[in-house]
Every structure is written in C-alpha cells, then in structure tokens.
Amino acid sequence: MILQPSSRLSIGFGIGLALRRQHSRPAEHVALQASRHDEATNISAPAKHSPQNSRVAHMNMANAVHSALEAAMELEPKSCVFGEDVAFGGVFRCTVGLQSRFGKNRCFNTPLSEQGIVGFGIGLAAMGWKAICEIQFADYIYPAFDQMVNEAAKYRYRSGGMYNVGGLTLRAPYGAVGHGGAYHSQSPESFFCHVPGLKVVIPSSPMEAKGLLLASIFEPDPVVFFEPKMMYRTSAEDVPTGSFTIPLGKARVISTGQDITLVGWGQQVVVLMEAAKLAKQEGVSCEIIDLRTLQPWDRETVIASVEKTGRLLVSHEAPLTGGFGAELVAEVTKKAFTSLLSPPVRVCGMDTPFPLVLESIYLPSALRVLEAIKSSVLY
Amino acid sequence: MLAHACKHGYTTLQYVLVYGCRMLDADGNDQGGTEQPDMSRDIALRVYEAMAKTQIMDDICYQSQRQGRFSFYLTSAGEEAATVGSAAALASTDEVFAQYREQGVLMYRGFSFQKFADQLYGNMFESGKGRQMPIHYGSSDLHFQTISSPLATQMLHACGAAYALKMEQSTSISACYFGEGAASEGDAAAALNFAAVLGVPCLFICRNNGYAISTPIHEQYKGDGVCARAFANGMIAIRVDGGDARAVYHACSYAREKAIEGCQPILVECLSYRSGHHSTSDDSSRYRSNFEALSYPCPVRRFGHWIQSKGWWSDEEEEALRKHTRKQISQALSEAASQPKPDLSNLFTDVYAQVTPNLQEQMAETLQFVAKHPGMVPPGVPINPPFLRGMDDSQLVNWSNGDQD
Ligand SMILES: Cc1ncc(C[n+]2csc(CCOP(=O)(O)OP(=O)(O)O)c2C)c(N)n1
Numbered sequence: 142m143i144l145q146p147s148s149r150l151s152i153g154f155g156i157g158l159a160l161r162r163q164h165s166r167p168a169e170h171v172a173l174q175a176s177r178h179d180e181a182t183n184i185s186a187p188a189k190h191s192p193q194n195s196r197v198a199h200m201n202m203a204n205a206v207h208s209a210l211e212a213a214m215e216l217e218p219k220s221c222v223f224g225e226d227v228a229f230g231g232v233f234r235c236t237v238g239l240q241s242r243f244g245k246n247r248c249f250n251t252p253l254s255e256q257g258i259v260g261f262g263i264g265l266a267a268m269g270w271k272a273i274c275e276i277q278f279a280d281y282i283y284p285a286f287d288q289m290v291n292e293a294a295k296y297r298y299r300s301g302g303m304y305n306v307g308g309l310t311l312r313a314p315y316g317a318v319g320h321g322g323a324y325h326s327q328s329p330e331s332f333f334c335h336v337p338g339l340k341v342v343i344p345s346s347p348m349e350a351k352g353l354l355l356a357s358i359f360e361p362d363p364v365v366f367f368e369p370k371m372m373y374r375t376s377a378e379d380v381p382t383g384s385f386t387i388p389l390g391k392a393r394v395i396s397t398g399q400d401i402t403l404v405g406w407g408q409q410v411v412v413l414m415e416a417a418k419l420a421k422q423e424g425v426s427c428e429i430i431d432l433r434t435l436q437p438w439d440r441e442t443v444i445a446s447v448e449k450t451g452r453l454l455v456s457h458e459a460p461l462t463g464g465f466g467a468e469l470v471a472e473v474t475k476k477a478f479t480s481l482l483s484p485p486v487r488v489c490g491m492d493t494p495f496p497l498v499l500e501s502i503y504l505p506s507a508l509r510v511l512e513a514i515k516s517s518v519l520y
Numbered sequence: 521m522l523a524h525a526c527k528h529g530y531t532t533l534q535y536v537l538v539y540g541c542r543m544l545d546a547d548g549n550d551q552g553g554t555e556q557p558d559m560s561r562d563i564a565l566r567v568y569e570a571m572a573k574t575q576i577m578d579d580i581c582y583q584s585q586r587q588g589r590f591s592f593y594l595t596s597a598g599e600e601a602a603t604v605g606s607a608a609a610l611a612s613t614d615e616v617f618a619q620y621r622e623q624g625v626l627m628y629r630g631f632s633f634q635k636f637a638d639q640l641y642g643n644m645f646e647s648g649k650g651r652q653m654p655i656h657y658g659s660s661d662l663h664f665q666t667i668s669s670p671l672a673t674q675m676l677h678a679c680g681a682a683y684a685l686k687m688e689q690s691t692s693i694s695a696c697y698f699g700e701g702a703a704s705e706g707d708a709a710a711a712l713n714f715a716a717v718l719g720v721p722c723l724f725i726c727r728n729n730g731y732a733i734s735t736p737i738h739e740q741y742k743g744d745g746v747c748a749r750a751f752a753n754g755m756i757a758i759r760v761d762g763g764d765a766r767a768v769y770h771a772c773s774y775a776r777e778k779a780i781e782g783c784q785p786i787l788v789e790c791l792s793y794r795s796g797h798h799s800t801s802d803d804s805s806r807y808r809s810n811f812e813a814l815s816y817p818c819p820v821r822r823f824g825h826w827i828q829s830k831g832w833w834s835d836e837e838e839e840a841l842r843k844h845t846r847k848q849i850s851q852a853l854s855e856a857a858s859q860p861k862p863d864l865s866n867l868f869t870d871v872y873a874q875v876t877p878n879l880q881e882q883m884a885e886t887l888q889f890v891a892k893h894p895g896m897v898p899p900g901v902p903i904n905p906p907f908l909r910g911m912d913d914s915q916l917v918n919w920s921n922g923d924q925d
C-alpha cells in the first residue's frame with residue numbers, strides 16, 4: 142500500500158506545476174497525474190515530486206476556487222465569470238479582484254435571475270467561450286432547472302454534435318453550515334445526476350477544488366460544480382499556485398481498509414474520515430473513497446474496493462430517498478453481489494426539507510455513520 | 521392632482537399614473553395636500569408608532585445578532601415608510617405575500633414583540649416550529665403568508681390568491697411585496713403578466729431600495745425602474761417616494777381602491793434606500809460609501825417631524841415610546857431565549873399532512889439513536905413533546921406513530 146494519509150496533499154507536487162507565462166495556451170496546463178492506478182488496490186499513488194515546481198500557498202477552499210478561476214481566466218482569454226454579486230467578490234469571496242484584474246467585460250454582475258444566468262451562459266458557451274457562472278446558493282438553482290436540463294444537457298445530442306456547450310461550468314455552494322435552514326443548506330446533486338449530458342463534480346478539499354474546477358472548466362461537457370460551503374473557511378491546506386487539473390471521473394481513495402468501504406463526496410468525506418477514526422478504535426478498518434465526480438462516477442474504483450472489503454456504506458447530506466447513494470448501492474449490488482458480506486447501507490439526510498434547529502439530527506453525523514458501520518460489520 | 525404630483529415627483533412617464541409622489545420633503549416638511557382626505561390623526565399615530573417600533577426592534581435585534589444571540593438578522597432601515605405606510609393602506613384581511621424585509625407590515629398589523637423574538641430564536645412557541653432561518657415570519661391570523669427565501673416566487677402566489685379572492689367576490693385583495701432585484705426573476709415577469717391577463721385584485725408593492733445585496737440598480741435594469749414593466753403588461757402603476765410614509769399611504773390607498781374597483785392589478789413602486797447592510801452576513805462598505813449610506817434621510821424622523829408639526833406628537837411622547845419599546849423588546853428577547861426549542865418530532869411532522877411510512881421509520885431510528893447518544897440532541901431541544909398548554913394533539917399522535925419500539 143503506497144498511500145500515506147498525507148498523500149492527497151502531495152498530489153499537486155508532481156504536476157510540473159504549470160506556473161506558466163501569461164500567454165500559455167489552455168492545452169498547456171498540466172493534467173495532474175493524480176490517479177496512477179495501482180491494479181491491486183485501485184489506490185491513487187502520489188505523483189513524483191518536482192521540487193523546483195512546488196510553489197504552493199496555504200489556501201482555504203474559497204481561496205482555492207478563486208485561484209482556479211484566476212488561472213482559467215488567464216489561460217483562456219475567451220472566458221467570463223458572472224453571476225449575482227460576483228463583481229465585488231461574491232457573497233463567499235470567491236471572485237474577489239477578478240473584475241479589476243480581467244475587466245468588466247470578463248467578470249460582471251448579472252441581473253438577479255438564475256435562469257437568465259444559465260441561459261446566457263449556454264449562449265456564450267455555444268459560441269466557444271468558457272462560461273463560468275455562479276449561482277449564489279445551490280438552493281437557488283431551481284429557476285435555472287429548465288435551462289440546465291432541457292438546454293445545456295441536450296445541446297450536443299439534439300444537434301447531432303454540431304453544437305455543444307462544453308464551455309459551460311456552473312458553480313454553486315451547497316450543503317449544511319449549521320444555521321442555513323431550508324434555503325441555504327440543500328444538496329441538490331441527485332437531480333442533476335439524473336440528467337444525461339450534464340457532469341456533476343463535488344470537491345472535498347481546497348486542493349481538490351482547484352484541480353477539479355480547472356478540469357471542469359476545460360472539460361468539453363457542461364459541468365455542475367457544487368462547492369461544500371462549509372469548507373470555504375474550515376478547510377485549508379497547501380495548494381499549488383499555478384494551474385493544474387485533477388481528472389474528472391476518477392475517485393480518490395483517501396485511506397485503505399479491510400472491513401468496509403465508505404463512499405461520500407464533498408463535506409461528507411470529512412464526516413466519513415471522522416467516523417472511520419472512531420471505527421478504528423473499535424477495531425474496524427475502513428476504506429474511504431471520495432467519489433469526486435458523481436456523473437460519470439468511478440465504478441471501477443468503488444467496485445474493486447467493495448470486492449476487497451465485502452461491505453459498502455454510502456453517505457450524503459441529501460435526503461435518503463432518491464439520493465445518489467441509491468445509484469451506487471444498486472450498481473455495486475449488481476456488480477459485486479457475490480463479494481458482499483452484508484447489505485450495502487446508506488446513511489443520509491432525513492426525508493424532510495432541511496431543518497434549522499434540528500439540523501444536527503437531520504444530518505448523517507459521524508456517530509450515525511459509526512452505528513451503521515457497526516451494524517454492517519456485525520450483520 | 522397629477523400636475524401636483526409631477527411637480528414634486530421623480531421621473532414621470534406619460535404612461536405612469538403618478539399620484540401622491542411626494543408629500544413630505546427630506547426633512548418632513550409638508551409639501552402640500554391631496555384631493556383625497558388626508559391621513560387621519562389616528563392612522564398617522566399608528567403608522568408612526570409602527571415605524572418607530574420597527575426601527576427600534578431592528579436596532580436591538582441587529583446588535584443581538586452581532587452578539588451571537590441568534591444566527592441571522594436583517595433590518596429594514598430606510599424602508600420603514602414603504603412597508604408601514606403601505607400596510608396602513610391595506611385592509612387587515614388583505615392577504616400579504618412578502619419578500620423578507622417587511623417586518624414593518626407585521627408590526628403595523630400587531631404582531632407582538634414576543635412573536636418576533638420567538639421566531640428569531642426558533643423556540644417551541646414559534647409558529648414556524650424552528651425550521652427556517654430568523655426573520656422568516658408568518659402569521660395566518662394576520663393574513664401574512666410565511667416568508668420563504670427564494671426570490672420572487674411569492675409574486676405568482678399573490679396572483680393565485682387574488683384570483684381566489686376575486687372568485688369569492690371578497691372585499692379583500694392580495695398585496696405582494698418584492699425588491700427591485702427580485703423583479704429581475706422570471707417569476708416576476710410571469711406574475712405581472714398573469715395578474716393583468718387574469719384581472720386579479722393584486723397590489724404589487726415594489727421596494728426599490730437601490731441595491732440587491734451588492735448589485736446597484738444600474739446593473740439590475742436599464743429601463744425606467746420597475747414601474748415601466750407594469751405598463752408593458754397593461755397595468756397601471758404609481759411611483760412614489762418610498763421614504764415618505766404619507767405619500768406611500770396615499771398612493772397605496774388609491775391603488776387599493778383602483779384594484780378593487782376595476783378588479784385589476786396595480787403596481788406601486790416605492791423609491792427608497794436600503795440604509796443598512798443587506799443582512800448580518802453582509803458588509804456594505806465593500807461596495808458603497810459610508811457617505812452614500814448616511815445621506816439618505818431617515819423616514820421615521822421625516823414622518824415624525826410631520827406629525828409633530830401637526831401638533832399630534834411631542835418630544836415627551838417620543839421619548840416615552842422609545843424607552844418603553846426598548847424595554848419590551850429586550851424582555852421579549854430574554855423570554856424567547858429561555859424557552860425550549862421545538863421537540864424532536866418536529867423534524868418529521870408537516871412534511872406531509874400525515875407522517876409517511878419512510879418518515880415513521882426514520883423517526884423510530886432517530887429515537888433509538890438519541891437514546892444511545894443524548895449528546896447529539898441540540899441544546900434546549902426536548903426529545904419528547906413537553907407537556908404544555910396548547911400543545912396540538914395531532915402532534916402527539918404523529919409522534920407516537922413514529923415511536924414504534
Ligand atoms: C432565487 C434566489 N436567488 C438568489 C437569492 C439570494 N439573495 C437573497 S436576497 C438577494 C437580493 C435581493 O434584492 P432585492 O430583491 O432588491 O431585495 P432587497 O434585499 O434589496 O430588499 C439575493 C440575490 C435568493 N434568495 N433567491
């Protein structure tokens with residue numbers, strides 16, 4: 142087993158850290174070799190360290206997102222960042238300074254209309270631009286649902302490949318923060334995972350956010366990029382200051398284990414790590430997988446892991462019923478049926494709107510995950 | 521009348537019915553009368569009290585939030601005249617669909633400080649059962665539909681409600697408040713068109729306060745405010761100085777009459793200013809100057825000046841009101857803080873009329889879980905419904921449905 146707990150931090154060191162000159166082409170930025178596949182374990186190995194390229198800065202997730210946007214706008218002159226209140230820096234401070242740096246034509250406020258933002262972005266992307274739009278909260282993405290589902294997702298298919306809106310990237314903060322209540326806490330990812338044509342990505346650390354966001358922006362398909370807003374401030378690590386990408390569609394094995402596979406994404410990855418620590422004290426060894434990309438998700442990595450451990454637990458903040466966890470469980474049950482030692486379980490948000498006072502009871506906390514791990518192992 | 525209004529008014533467009541544009545100057549001096557009977561002393565005093573109370577409550581609650589007593593607050597500073605003045609023009613049974621900055625409407629209708637405070641703390645007496653963020657008030661008694669955060673959605677609800685009132689030949693109308701930012705949403709465009717086409721008695725009251733969070737109006741729209749959109753939909757509109765409670769009252773009274781008379785929608789655009797930050801999560805010094813924020817004349821002081829000049833109000837009464845109000849609000853907040861939160865069952869009830877099987881299962885699992893980990897229950901949250909006066913029986917039944925083991 143090559144991976145050490147800190148190896149996700151070292152992901153960035155091998156990237157030839159494209160601290161490139163201003164005029165470098167988009168194609169030149171370096172795809173991060175984050176996932177050299179170890180056949181036996183499907184573990185992402187750290188790439189080789191290249192000291193002279195390892196310029197990093199300590200960033201929280203808001204800084205990392207900002208850094209990715211800045212890099213993208215620098216690499217691709219035909220790119221725009223826009224949305225509600227982005228000009229002054231955005232309500233989560235992810236777009237600070239972009240307008241003064243790249244001008245009002247490339248970073249601007251839009252009128253207050255999410256369907257407007259996404260529809261406009263689709264048109265921009267159809268003309269070959271990188272349209273990077275911000276929806277202020279994932280909870281307010283629904284007015285844009287039609288544009289996303291009926292337009293962005295089907296643009297390529299319906300035109301026989303003549304047109305596409307691959308340049309569209311839609312960023313939105315999602316998830317619990319402790320006091321957001323019904324409309325500042327939602328996790329709507331499963332709606333979009335159900336739409337062929339859209340890719341769905343959710344990062345789980347500043348490093349991940351930067352690499353995955355840059356990959357999403359340069360991905361030839363429209364990407365919905367949900368940022369765990371809890372992590373904007375609470376999570377910080379060293380992140381390369383230059384441009385790098387983490388490939389979409391590849392999960393990340395955070396730590397290896399023998400007894401059960403825990404799969405999550407975004408903020409829930411932190412909860413799973415906490416639960417795994419508690420489980421370890423009780424003698425249970427967990428393998429933790431950060432799915433990173435939900436659509437298309439990395440079947441290979443998850444299934445290989447479950448074939449090894451024999452048990453699966455999927456956890457997300459979104460309500461249980463119809464959540465994306467169901468998709469993983471169904472697929473794994475089919476593909477790894479004979480390896481299973483217990484029924485796959487989901488530990489998720491309750492089937493209720495997101496509450497306020499009772500948030501901690503609604504959420505799939507580490508203790509709830511721990512209880513489910515124990516039940517699964519003792520099955 | 522029209523000429524008079526134009527003289528004192530803002531931009532006037534030919535198609536905009538400009539009425540009662542401005543009746544008080546920036547200091548509160550009388551700018552002339554009206555063809556309608558002027559605001560009576562009783563109404564003026566009630567309006568003033570509600571405005572002053574709103575202002576004081578905003579001050580204290582803003583500070584309380586800063587001190588960490590609850591998680592969020594949002595003031596209506598600069599817009600007290602727009603909300604209270606319009607509320608005074610409505611009948612108490614007019615169904616209100618508000619955005620979120622309309623505490624002045626509730627204040628005018630008699631929502632108690634205790635009810636405000638209970639909502640802010642999300643305690644068990646809060647009618648919304650602690651499920652939404654602070655300031656998301658609602659009161660079926662006061663015909664005030666519960667606030668929801670998504671913008672402009674309520675504008676179409678107001679149309680539907682007005683249609684119901686029309687079909688029932690009610691003498692009430694629906695009143696819909698919204699910001700100039702929200703007016704950019706697709707729902708807003710649909711609502712104005714629906715209301716006009718279906719001919720519903722709906723009063724659209726736009727609070728045009730210059731900003732949507734950080735976005736100034738010149739980045740929000742290019743046309744002539746929100747008024748012009750009413751005309752585009754075949755609806756009349758009135759533009760009024762939103763900092764002038766007397767003018768807002770007259771404009772809305774007139775508009776309400778028109779709405780009922782012709783069974784039609786009508787739009788009142790209150791030009792005002794958001795004198796405070798967007799909310800406690802915002803720091804407006806990042807996008808506007810302090811000078812700008814401070815130069816907007818306080819609507820409460822303006823209206824106070826007018827009622828004093830009429831001999832209806834004195835400095836002594838002013839001081840007594842402020843002192844008494846401060847005390848009442850502080851008491852209400854302390855009382856609200858000391859009350860238990862809604863019990864655990866409230867996570868699962870009201871999702872549907874009846875608790876569904878999946879929720880019953882989740883309730884049962886939750887009970888098992890908290891029995892094992894009582895530390896996971898948030899502070900102040902009872903596991904079982906406390907035995908209390910007025911506790912709704914159906915809640916108890918629902919809960920025992922879930923408590924299967
Ligand atoms: C659909 C939707 N999009 C975005 C938001 C986030 N948001 C909350 S308030 C606000 C600004 C609203 O401005 P305006 O309508 O002018 O009202 P004001 O705050 O000025 O009273 C925004 C963008 C939201 N609540 N709902």
Ligand SMILES: [Mg+2]
Binds near residue numbers: 731
């Ligand atoms: Mg506004």
